[in-house]
Amino acid sequence: xxxxxxxxxxxxxxxxxxxxxxxxxxxxxxxxxxxxxxxxxxxxxxxxxxxxxxxxxxxxxxxxxxxxxxxxxxxxxxxxxxxxxxxxxxxxxxxxxxxxxxxxxxxxxxxxxxxxxxxxxxxxxxxxxxxxxxxxxxxxxxxxxxxxxxxxxxxxxxxxxxxxxxxxxxxxxxxxxxxxxxxxxxxxxxxxxxxxxxxxxxxxxxxxxxxxxxxxxxxxxxxxxxxxxxxxxxxxxxxxxxxxxxxxxxxxxxxxxxxxxxxxxxxxxxxxxxxxxxxxxxxxxxxxxxxxxxxxxxxxxxxxxxxxxxxxxxxxxxxxxxxxxxxxxxxxxxxxxxxxxxxxxxxxxxxxxxxxxxxxxxxxxxxxxxxxxxxxxxxxxxxxxxxxxxxxxxxxxxxxxxxxxxxxxxxxxxxxxxxxxxxxxxxxxxxxxxxxxxxxxxxxxxxxxxxxxxxxxxxxxx
Numbered sequence: 001x002x003x004x005x006x007x008x009x010x011x012x013x014x015x016x017x018x019x020x021x022x023x024x025x026x027x028x029x030x031x032x033x034x035x036x037x038x039x040x041x042x043x044x045x046x047x048x049x050x051x052x053x054x055x056x057x058x059x060x061x062x063x064x065x066x067x068x069x070x071x072x073x074x075x076x077x078x079x080x081x082x083x084x085x086x087x088x089x090x091x092x093x094x095x096x097x098x099x100x101x102x103x104x105x106x107x108x109x110x111x112x113x114x115x116x117x118x119x120x121x122x123x124x125x126x127x128x129x130x131x132x133x134x135x136x137x138x139x140x141x142x143x144x145x146x147x148x149x150x151x152x153x154x155x156x157x158x159x160x161x162x163x164x165x166x167x168x169x170x171x172x173x174x175x176x177x178x179x180x181x182x183x184x185x186x187x188x189x190x191x192x193x194x195x196x197x198x199x200x201x202x203x204x205x206x207x208x209x210x211x212x213x214x215x216x217x218x219x220x221x222x223x224x225x226x227x228x229x230x231x232x233x234x235x236x237x238x239x240x241x242x243x244x245x246x247x248x249x250x251x252x253x254x255x256x257x258x259x260x261x262x263x264x265x266x267x268x269x270x271x272x273x274x275x276x277x278x279x280x281x282x283x284x285x286x287x288x289x290x291x292x293x294x295x296x297x298x299x300x301x302x303x304x305x306x307x308x309x310x311x312x313x314x315x316x317x318x319x320x321x322x323x324x325x326x327x328x329x330x331x332x333x334x335x336x337x338x339x340x341x342x343x344x345x346x347x348x349x350x351x352x353x354x355x356x357x358x359x360x361x362x363x364x365x366x367x368x369x370x371x372x373x374x375x376x377x378x379x380x381x382x383x384x385x386x387x388x389x390x391x392x393x394x395x396x397x398x399x400x401x402x403x404x405x406x407x408x409x410x411x412x413x414x415x416x417x418x419x420x421x422x423x424x425x426x427x428x429x430x431x432x433x434x435x436x437x438x439x440x441x442x443x444x445x446x447x448x449x450x451x452x453x454x455x456x457x458x459x460x461x462x
Contacts, residue, residue, distance in 0.1 A: 027051045030073050041106035044069035046077045046087040058121035059086040063130030067094035079214050095129040104137050120229040125150035127207045132157040150216045152208050154178050155185045167195040167223040169216040173203030177365030180304040222270050237274050257293040310362045318370050322388040340396040383413040400431040408442035420451045434459040
């Protein structure tokens, strides 16, 4: 289960004698905060330079899949400064952790105890698995407790029903292997009439660029004005409406009916009660009935289907390699390497943009899926299966990640010599962060090995 929220998550908190309000001297900079109630939990915090405790402030809670709370704050602190938002990024919530609920509860409780937070404008945001944590945070409590979700590179939590009334902003790169998931969710929400915005930008599986995150913050502010939880700023509303109309017009001139659909849907659903959107509603109805939109949506569905079919085909072969379930394992490994190599080549060199994007997404999706399957096997101490996944991915990609996890696997299995060899190769492939190696729990048993010490010492200053 991704997330179980404890009962105290939605409590009301009095300031205890052991907890003090946030140090206002830290306003305008990112600081790390240890939770007063649970010292095992911490988060990165950014307060706008104008922060004053007497005022109620909107907050965005961030969840990074690797537990790097500072990462999104470093990316988005200028947006927080411009729009007056508190940012808080958990350092404990991460993929494959069974304590995500504990991490969510801790950062919620601590910030609500220390800070002046607007009870109607708390938002959750995350990247990849963190996006699912953010969704679970919003959907597990009373309606309105979390006012909206900003999901980067992923969709819903796995145990979520498809119908909700939350404002949801999805940001996904056109090269992101989770693109089909997000596109399918957009279709669901469009059919249901649920609140949403979607921005597809040029990029891979990543936190969205700051410009996209700013659009998400603007969207949440607009929905807060629409709901009466933020005083309507007429100039702001006019600016966003003009921008959205321009997007619709630009999409029409480019013959891009799907972007037109997104723009007209935004004009109709997000400005209701703030501006007259009758003209946009008429254009939306006409667009929905147009052959051009139907053809574009059909082509989009075909892209989704092709990607998922290819991913499933190759992933099944990789699982067979890990299970050692076929007679000729050498031939099967070669087949996987050849298919992955062909995908990688097409992703880099194909002159057909759709084929290039699909190939890149399939390669990345299969790679990440295999790595995650290997991590699950490692967590279950099935070392041979874990090694099979990581070793095969080492052969199809130059990324240092498979080598790092091979080192984890060999170290956990007691083969220190091979683990150090894996780490050396990972460094040659570009692993330069000393902290990643030193903080890896699987590698703690190597610290007294001279070769390990030499390798880590060589990373100083990199």
